[in-house]
Amino acid sequence: MSNLRFSLLGLAVLLVAGCGSDPLRRVDALAHTPAPLEQSVSSARQALADASICCDAIADFPFQPIPVTFSGDVMLDAAAPAYRFDSGKSFFRAFALPKDSKSFEIRLYSQAGKTVLAPRAMLLDSRLRPTRILDADDFIYAPAAGLKGDSLDARLRVDRTYLDNPGNEYYLVLFTSADQLSGQTTLEHPAKAYAKALGNEPPSLPDPVAQHSPTGVIKMVLIEDKAAGQQANTYVPAYSTGREMGNDLPSVPAPAVLPETQAYYRQGIDAALASKDLERALRLADEAARIGDSQAKAYLLERIEIK
DSSP states (O other): OHHHHHHHHHHHHHHHHTOOOOSEEEOSOTTOOOOOOOOOHHHHHHHHHHOOBOOSSGGGSOOEEOOTTOEEEEEESTTSOEEEETTEEEEOEEEEOOSSSOOEEEEEEEEOSSEEOOEEEEEEETTSOEEEEEOGGGOEEEOOBTTBOOEEEEEEEEOOSSTTOTTSEEEEEEEEOGGGTTOEEEOOOHHHHHHHHHTOOOOOOOOOEEEEOSOEEEEEEEEEOOSSSOOOSSOOOTTOOSGGGTOOOTTSOOOOOOHHHHHHHHHHHHHHHHTTOHHHHHHHHHHHHHTTOTTHHHHHHHHHHHO
């Protein structure tokens, strides 16, 4: 009865505003949000504790290929494989990303109800080396809107400017971390959302709280670039160790910058300056410097002086 009341409130907001064990569940649109896996947190934690470790290394993960048109629900439940990551033991799902598409965006929505999975997302290159790790700071709570329920959301962009670059991100792993399992997320009470949609003062009601759980449902949507070219807004360099996401892995030595990666940044800086987008040119120079291209900023200054 409670779920029905929440759905009706969500429908009212939409009208006012005018607007199992399977690893994947296909859906037709983002507007539909199925109920999350809401087993008790204690039973979910026990299921994780009892789960056998599936693999000796990340290279042994069961990577499932997905197309660039994918839109569906990723189920992290007791039927999912488990692995002991550096951040702790977790259920996970692993995917092989499209290799020959245009650049594309990945949108992730971890669905919240009485419980919620606080996700981590790890991207890896062609040699299964980590390039980026998105954690709790990268997943932002988004209150229910219309028929979309409460969720923890993140967006990331995968570059395909150079399709044969071995540093391209080809794999995605979704999991959670041990330090998130004791946390919780405060949700917006649906009556408050309804009042806001009507332009009224929200009522003084306590907001519901979703306890963090090792199981949950993450809606994942891939959106391919519509532009004819391959120009990317951002570029993930060949074998970065996640430093561009604020992660610090000092135990991993920084590799030499590949010539094609260096060439990419030079071309990107030139294109940004040609379109008078100095902010983008500076950002590209900073990214290049972070991965070891010590001459990138000097190149930018030289190009500015020439102009």
